[in-house]
Amino acid sequence: MDLEWMLKFLQGMIKPLLATAVVLMAVLLSYFQKLGLECEMIYSILRAFLQLSVIGFVLQFIFSRDRSVWIFLAYLFMVSVAGYTAGQRAKHVPRGKYVAGVSILAGTAVTMFLLVVLNVFPFTPRYIIPVAGMMVGNSMTVTGVTMKRLRDDIKMQLNLVETALALGATPRQATFQQVKRALVIALSPVLDNAKTVGLIALPGAMTGLIMGGASPLEAIQLQIVVMNMLIGASTLSSIVSTYLCWPAFFTPAYQLETKVFSSN
Structure with a gap:
């Protein structure tokens, strides 16, 4: 069951990955306008991607346990x-x-x-x-x-x-x-x-x-x-x-x- 859920998760991440195309557009605009924000944009989106992915797994674990103690800890x-x-x-x-x-x-x-x-x-x-x-x-x-x-x-x-x-x-x-x-x-x-x-x-x-x-x-x-x-x-x-x-x-x-x- 866990393996099946993991497979669905990976398949569902295809669209979020495709959506990073708009971030690439922002990076290119920043480069051509000489804003100097390219590295910060890339870092921000990578950090958001990592944080949300980790939080997704944590919430999946908490919801499957459905215990009040996890509410207080979170x-x-x-x-x-x-x-x-x-x-x-x-x-x-x-x-x-x-x-x-x-x-x-x-x-x-x-x-x-x-x-x-x-x-x-x-x-x-x-x-x-x-x-x-x-x-x-x-x-x-x-x-x-x-x-x-x-x-x-x-x-x-x-x-x-x-x-x-x-x-x-x-x-x-x-x-x-x-x-x-x-x-x-x-x-x-x-x-x-x-x-x-x-x-x-x-x-x-x-x-x-x-x-x-x-x-x-x-x-x-x-x-x-x-x-x-x-x-x-x-x-x-x-x-x-x-x-x-x-x-x-x-x-x-x-x-x-x-x-x-x-x-x-």
Whole structure:
């Protein structure tokens, strides 16, 4: 049975390999336009090909076992990678990787818990792992942008924040506008995507279902659920990240930690 599945997998990879022709076109365009992106394009597509192939085998193994422990292991792995990636974006935020990881974990775990309790999705690897992956990926992007933007805004307005602190404001009060701006900027793409979903492009989950043979009406039902959970998880993760950043930005005496804002 495993050998038969492997054979089907190899046969199914013919079309993805043929589709690399469009990457070749992009590489040639980059070469003739002297963009210098040829090596990066080739590396990116090879890495994506390898990663997705490995993940395919891993998911096949997990789905065949259908045990809850694999859900938690896969979820923690995704959160760890996402936290590291988001922390790299906000590399000047102290303990940024841990802040991002905890924020992503909090936002996605609460959202996933509500979906399971409300019986929107059954608690099985086939449903939970793909859904968790979408939430974690979206929360990773939003959290990284929030942390970086908050730190950069405070740095640009140090005098304003210090003046507010000198007048007796708490760190939250002194940085309220910077936090608000960071959250708005980070969440705007998610909200804009929700506003235009289906009008400009069909989202991935909906497209996959339709191409898999599901009716468009069934596809939009799932896509609505997906959009709701992405907004919920992203909003919660980004807000949690701002609360976790504050201890690193201020001293116990409610003064700005200048060394955090000294680097570019």
